[in-house]
Amino acid sequence: MRVEQAKEIIKPLMTEKRFDHTLRVAETAVELASIFGENQARAELAALLHDYAKCMDLSLLKRWIETSNLPKDLLLHHHELWHGPVGALMIRQNHGINDTEILNAVHYHTTGRPHMSRLEMIIFLADYIEPGRNFPGLEEVREVAREDLVKGCWLASGRTIRYLMDKQSAIYPESFQAYNDLTLKIH
Numbered sequence: 194m195r196v197e198q199a200k201e202i203i204k205p206l207m208t209e210k211r212f213d214h215t216l217r218v219a220e221t222a223v224e225l226a227s228i229f230g231e232n233q234a235r236a237e238l239a240a241l242l243h244d245y246a247k248c249m250d251l252s253l254l255k256r257w258i259e260t261s262n263l264p265k266d267l268l269l270h271h272h273e274l275w276h277g278p279v280g281a282l283m284i285r286q287n288h289g290i291n292d293t294e295i296l297n298a299v300h301y302h303t304t305g306r307p308h309m310s311r312l313e314m315i316i317f318l319a320d321y322i323e324p325g326r327n328f329p330g331l332e333e334v335r336e337v338a339r340e341d342l343v344k345g346c347w348l349a350s351g352r353t354i355r356y357l358m359d360k361q362s363a364i365y366p367e368s369f370q371a372y373n374d375l376t377l378k379i380h
């Protein structure tokens with residue numbers, strides 16, 4: 194699939210704000226891919242598709258989880274965690290995306306997971322640092338991200354978990370596993 198085609202596919206599926214966020218994630222992902230020597234076209238495509246299912250009805254996302262091989266414990270956790278795994282299934286089924294690297298980058302972009310590929314880390318991090326985001330301490334993550342992909346992901350993962358714990362949200366096991374794996378790698 195080409196970049197222009199991906200844009201045409203996602204645009205009608207999302208709000209204007211979500212589409213603009215997606216374009217910024219794509220720009221950021223291309224920049225990170227160029228810094229870290231990854232395929233830029235692949236990074237751009239994965240970024241354009243990462244929030245494919247973000248604006249869909251929760252009842253539809255729920256049905257996909259119930260009727261697919263996705264882990265059922267997703268349904269016990271916050272519905273924000275559903276759009277990545279379901280989006281990956283949808284882009285394969287509806288648009289014939291068969292690139293496993295891209296599918297995994299979409300699937301795991303919200304939680305991360307242990308042993309992420311470089312493309313997975315690029316999408317995970319680009320989503321967090323895209324220029325429209327404005328979390329406290331984000332400037333530090335932006336700087337580190339451009340020097341060290343693993344350390345950037347580690348910072349983003351730790352900050353997300355801390356933020357969720359501060360508001361007494363449950364943490365999905367893969368989010369913790371991603372954090373642990375990244376922590377063991379930065380030392």
Ligand code: DGI
Pocket residue numbers: 244247270271273274302303304320353357362363364365366368
């Ligand atoms: O879809 P985006 O808003 O661009 O970003 P995202 O898919 O990375 O994250 C969506 C939300 O999910 C964000 O507010 C943080 C939250 N999140 C990430 N990991 C977990 C989580 N929420 C819960 N409850 N548990 C997690 O492990």
Ligand code: FE
Pocket residue numbers: 243244247276277302303
């Ligand atoms: Fe997302």
Ligand code: FE
Pocket residue numbers: 302303304317320321
């Ligand atoms: Fe994210």
Ligand code: FE
Pocket residue numbers: 214218243244320
């Ligand atoms: Fe996103």
